[in-house]
Amino acid sequence: MAGDLSQTVRALVxxxxxxxxxxxxxxxxxxxxxxxxxGLAVEPEAFADAWRREYVPAMAEVRSGRRGFVRLDVLHRENLVRALAGLGADVARIPGAELDALNLAWHRLDPWPDSREGLQRLKQRFIIAPLSNGNIRLMVDIAKRAGLPWDAILGAEVVRDYKPSPAVYLQTAEILGLAPAELCLVAAHNGDLAAARACGLSTAFVARPREHGPAQSTDLAAEQDWDVVAADFGELAQRFGC
Incomplete structure (x- = not known):
């Protein structure tokens, strides 16, 4: 670990x-x-992909200043309508209550098999928290369902901006009373880590080669010399001395 990062870092997000x-x-x-x-003839995984494709463009409207900040639950609900319309659904005929219920799917996500134990190990020595574009209630619901032992809920709604805007990384460090290098972002996405590194944060890459399904072609490996590269959260905890 470069420069014994386990002695420099005080929190992992x-x-x-x-x-x-x-x-x-x-x-x-x-x-x-x-x-x-x-009666929508689309595979559920393809639908999930179509819904997710609306994610970045929707946040870009906020990051650019063309739209004021709204929480991700709001964007997800709007994106759901766009995804369904793009697949040929007559959205006007679908009851709003059904759309609202489906939108809560993002609150009921399962952890990867190694996530919970790895986080519990890291928590023994470090502050741990999400640094997600998900809003606070969304992160709380996922954590309670999945048993994720966060010390705090941080991220976009706290800062009122979306990654990869520098403010999200820098204000999170300031909220925790840390210098940027004392805060380590853990992510499976090279772009997120690059934005964090540009702000002075420490970085750790954990590959999730099936995030986008069996045909995933991006983020299969570290694309820069991140401070830590680990196969899973168990190895991540070990690398940080936990």
Whole structure:
């Protein structure tokens, strides 16, 4: 570990969607009966992908200043309508209560098998918290369901901006009373880590090669010399002396 990062870092913050939890499998599972009920001939996993594709463009409207900050639950609900319309659904005929219920699929995501134990080990020595674009209630619901032992809930809604805006990383360090290098972002996404490193944060990459399904072609390996590269959260905890 470069420069014995375990002695420099005082807190680890985590990307959540894809890094800590398996969003694709769980959203597809929740969507399957909805799609069948409404006669939509699309595989649940393909629907989950279509919904997720709206994620970055929706946040870009906020990051650019063209739209004021709204929490991710709001964006997810709007993105759900766009995804369904793009798949040919007559969204006007679907009761709003059904759309609201499906939108909560993002609150019921399962952790990767190694997430909970690895976080519990890291918590013994470090402050641990999400640094997610998910809003506070969303992160709380996932944590309670999945047994994630966060010390705090941090991220986009606290800062009122979305990653990879520098403010999300820098203000999170300031909230914790830390210098940027004392805060380590753990993520399965090279782009997230690059934005954090540009702000002076320490970085740790954990590959999740099935986040986007068996045909995933991105983020299969570390693309820079991140401070730590680990196969899973168990190895991550070991590398940090936990």
């Amino acid at each position: 985590f990307d959540v969607f894809g890094t800590v939890v398996d969003w694709r499998t769980c959203v597809a599972r929740e969507a399957a009966p909805f799609l069948a009920r409404h």
